[in-house]
Amino acid sequence: MAFFIPTAAAGNGLTLATFGKSGEIMGFFYPQIDFAQNIREAMPAIRLLGQNNRFLWCFDESWRVAQSFEPSSNVLITRLAHREMDLSMEITDLLPPGEHALFRRVVMTKAPSVGPVQFVHYFRLAIGDTLDRNCVFYYPQQNLTVQFLRDIAIALGATEPFRCRCGSYRDGGHSETKGAMAAGEYGDFDLSIGRVDFAIGFEPVVADRWQTMLVLAGGASPDTAMAAADRLARGRFEDVVSACDRRVSDELSAAGTCPVPELADAFDRAVISLHDLYSQSQGTFIAAPEFDPGFELSGGYGYCWPRDAAVCALAAHYIGCSDMARRFFEWCAHTQMTNGHWYQRYWTSGSPGSVWCVHENKIQLDQTCAILHAAGQFTRMLGTEGEAFRESFGPVAVAATRAILDYVGEDGLHRTSIDLWENSVGSFAYTQAGVIAALREADEVFGLEPARTGPAARSVLRDKLVKTFWQPDRQRWLRRITPEGQPDATMDSSAMGLIYPWAVLNLTDVQDRGLAMATLNGIAQDLRSDVKGGAAILRFAGESYMGGGPGCVNTLWLALCRLML
Incomplete structure (x- = not known):
């Protein structure tokens, strides 16, 4: 067509x-x-x-x-x-x-x-x-x-x-x-x-x-x-x-005023889009209106990726719509697989969408980490009201925690899975950081298996992350270790995940802050793509998807990390 x-x-x-x-x-x-x-x-x-x-x-x-x-x-x-x-x-x-x-x-x-x-x-x-x-x-x-x-x-x-x-x-x-x-x-x-x-x-x-x-x-x-x-x-x-106009006015009023006046229009458009892409009947978010139903140039985008929807849920809470976030986590409880993971993507009804990341060694491990991590973050955001949510989400957190722990090898590195871009397999710096962040929430928020999720256990996983993936001579992170055990030095913007959302680099620590600065400088230098008078960021070196152009998400991700520093 x-x-x-x-x-x-x-x-x-x-x-x-x-x-x-x-x-x-x-x-x-x-x-x-x-x-x-x-x-x-x-x-x-x-x-x-x-x-x-x-x-x-x-x-x-x-x-x-x-x-x-x-x-x-x-x-x-x-x-x-x-x-x-x-x-x-x-x-x-x-x-x-x-x-x-x-x-x-x-x-x-x-x-x-x-x-x-x-x-x-x-x-x-x-x-x-x-x-x-x-x-x-x-x-x-x-x-x-x-x-x-x-x-x-x-x-x-x-x-x-x-x-x-x-x-x-x-x-x-x-x-x-x-x-x-x-x-x-x-x-x-x-x-x-x-x-x-x-x-x-x-x-x-x-x-x-x-x-x-x-x-x-x-x-x-x-x-x-x-x-x-x-x-x-x-x-x-x-x-x-x-x-x-009344509906949108109510949404924007709940979100509050954009703190940067020159970005007010973009802020308003983001708030409106978040609401428009939320299914009131099903309680979850889609990535985008489908524009490629024949999967001619992509795999399609008119689905709910639980990982992406988790970001939307926390954003909804930030802009005064906590009920949207609660309903999303209820949706997660209904869609969790029996092995504790989630499918790659779903219809809003909860039926699995067209997927390619569910088989053994191709599970999208970072997605399971993202949901558990977001649920913990949401509990913290709720403050004194978080206890009821923590208890209701507890069984989901238990299953997700066990699923994640089952994917950690004896050497402390996560077993072979597929990356967040859904196009390569191995053990990834981004996903390893996601495991650490998810287990932090399992321990500190949900109190699950402290011997395997507590500070000492996470420290071992973090040491494995840095020793395996950081290359001091290059001042760059490896992208992954292939299933054959070979290092893949492809520059990948997903290394920013160590700063946000996973926060495995402590920005108040001098050494970690130095790692964070080197990470962002390397990405900004190696993945820069000049577009319309400005600089944008590729997902990774050698990008070919949709003609090989830069990504809006990656560019905003870099901006967010720089603001955090």
């Missing part, structure tokens, strides 16, 4: 949507924020009736396009201005709180010289991420179209009357619906089954300004989806915007 990366995403904790730069709707994630994506194509366009019925997609190069979120808001506005004609469109997208729905307002303005213009919108949905066996119906009297498969239905309504043509297509073949839409031919094609698509067209616009509001609504049946779309389309768009 064709691969296009979205330029924006917005959500409401129940549903998530992704958008292209010219107003394409690329995903409408329902009934959960990670599944199903449901949309393969949803593209706006116009017909210029006074210019030989000229047809223009909004992604045509004849448009100048600007897209942005409103300040301190998750209301997305896409503005299009034609390069030659006095014709413009403003598309506003938002997801109202408490609804499985997307609102889209389209405002068109034009000069009389442009002549009549018809706004049209094409849809090729894959309900439940399945192209086959779909069914689509158009109900002209209700001004609704609904497509469904099994227990997932998505209905489309609008404030202005539209005509709809339903059709079908062959895999990789031409869409007759697109051709009919471009020609303004709708006819009596009011239903279709199989691999289906549909297009809607509104009355041609003669006035200098025109607008409509579209509503996509999800439901467990065609009737419930249509009822939701009909109800929501009868509301005022301004009221929906106000409801969205």
